Amino acid sequence: MSEEILNVSSLKVNASEREILRGVDLKIGKGETHVLMGPNGAGKSTLGYALMGHPSYEVTSGRIGFMGEDLLDMTPDKRAKAGLFLSFQNPVEVPGVSLLDFLRTAYEQKGERISLLKFRKLVKEKMQILNMDESYLERSLNAGFSGGEKKKAEILQLLVLEPRLAILDETDSGLDVDAVKTVSVGVEHFQKETEGSLLIITHSTRILESLKVDKTHVMVAGKIVDNGGPELVEEINASGFEKYLKE
């Protein structure tokens, strides 16, 4: 494996006092793209939240190593600064905070000051990749955005922030064919331009069509029950999770 970015070992996570993740192991190397699949309720989003440090998800045991650091002691903002990114399944609406202000504030957390003019230019370039109209910049963050627009805005953040590892939680769910394509183009751009790693949580192959996939993992009931290459995605697509559930 190439240089290690993420190393999750024996991770157990509780939500509302109930054990959701029951010992998860996962390693992701630099520039690698991993796909995480699994039936609804398996704990995929929980893994994303736990990695990002959501306070509702309590890590009861195990480790999360990220680029040689221990993430568990860090608040979510520190984890983001360390290079972790989570694209939310349901991005939150923040009225009154414009997408532009939000993006710029987030960008500047990396320690780089940038003039508004320069930043606008940078963002506009990324927006073009995503077929996003510039007018979104002045709108309140996610407020009144359609499902597809919210997901595009997430990918825009991904492209602007250029994290080391991005977890995309069902970014393609509920989108029409064209929107999935656009999102996929954005992700491909991230993959090619930044050498960033990806953990893509998805139920479909559409978003993966133009992406190079290195590994696939299957999660059932809070555990990773199978690992494989890109071919595993096709397999599951054809026959579902039945064989894992029977076991």
Added chain:
Amino acid sequence: MSDREKTFVDDIDRELYDFRFDSTDSYRLESGLTEEIVRQLSKEKNDPGWMLELRLKALDIYNKTKMVEWGPDISGLDMDKIDTYVRSNTTMKGKWSEVPEEIKETFERLGIPQAERESLAGVGAQYDSELVYHNIREDVKKLGVVYTDLESAMHGEYEQMIKDHFMKLVPPTDHKFAALHGAVWSGGSFVYVPKGVKVEIPLQSYFRLNAPGAGQFEHTLIILDEGADLHFIEGCSAPKYNVANLHAGCVELFVGKNAKLRYSTIENWSKNMYNLNTKRAICDEGGKIEWVSGSFGSHVSYLYPMSILNGKGSSCEFTGITFAGKGQNLDTGLKVVHNAPETSSVVSTRSISKSGGISTFRSAVTIMPAAKKSRSTVSCQSLMVDDISRSDTIPAMDIRTPDADVGHEATIGRISDDAVFYMMSRGISEEDARAMIVSGFAENVSKELPLEYAVEMNNLIRLEMKGSIG
């Protein structure tokens, strides 16, 4: 405010920093406000005879009127020593060293230059913004607009106009502090915009903030003739510190037929201040008054700008925000009287309370029998930043015609944990995330303000939100 023109005063006579009383100090009396004090003030101001009369009448009313008792506690105001509040207005200077640290720090963070800070704190030499002010005045003068201080205007060709309007909208009988204001008012602006004149640039009272008495008993009188259009901005976000802690200003706005006035205010009083300000507008047929109001600072505030929609089709829009932090009890709101057919009022306010602050929003909408086919919508949203703060909404509606459409909605919310987490997941600290969310909540006001004021207001919110965690 950063790119506003400034003149710097580097070296200020140290003497100015010391408290001192002019020789007029000899009129000092044991307690209370007396006729002598008012006469003396009037003489110093070189009032015309009718103004002295008005002051004395107001004094009489003041002495006969009971103290305000229905709102937040103002017993910290020692009315027996009211003369010191009045006198400080013209003759008392404070010491820079006595200006509270938190105010100095705020100046620092807002990037206000030292000379201006001292002036805002009421301890410096007169901050010389006369040049900027003068240039603006020359520009609008060409349009026939009068924009000057009220005191000198009383001696010019507008004397009669002032006499006809001064304290006609807010009579001294209105309440005790209106009476006090009538007796001892000092400083302030007079604006007259002639028929059909549209003033493109906002006029800002900021330039006169440093006049003696400004920020204490100042009077603003604005008259818009038929079809005129003006945006007037009062105040700035820098906290104003006064050795005397009473502010009882008065604003009277006359909006003529089909005229439009926007009156924007950002007030940020020092946290020892009792802010008992009275603001009122009256609109003729088709006239429109737009209030944009940000209330920050002060220990206690009573502030309810009133709009009287007196002509057919006249209207009012009110957009406001109140931020009550630790030790603050801010009682704000508005009143609208619909007194003619087809009038409309649209009210949108936000209130934020934090660290035990109390924010009360009162609205009083009256629809008179004559106001057929009138509409009013009032919406108030409150945000409580923590569990120890308070926020109340007290709507009152008095509808005297069935032929009116009146709506009211109020919501109370908290900062969403999911929103905070979302922002943190992008590298933004919890404190900054919360401040951004609160600024966003205040957007109804900031989007109505000129950019530099909006930026200042956001800075102010950030400052208020500092240390709000834990």
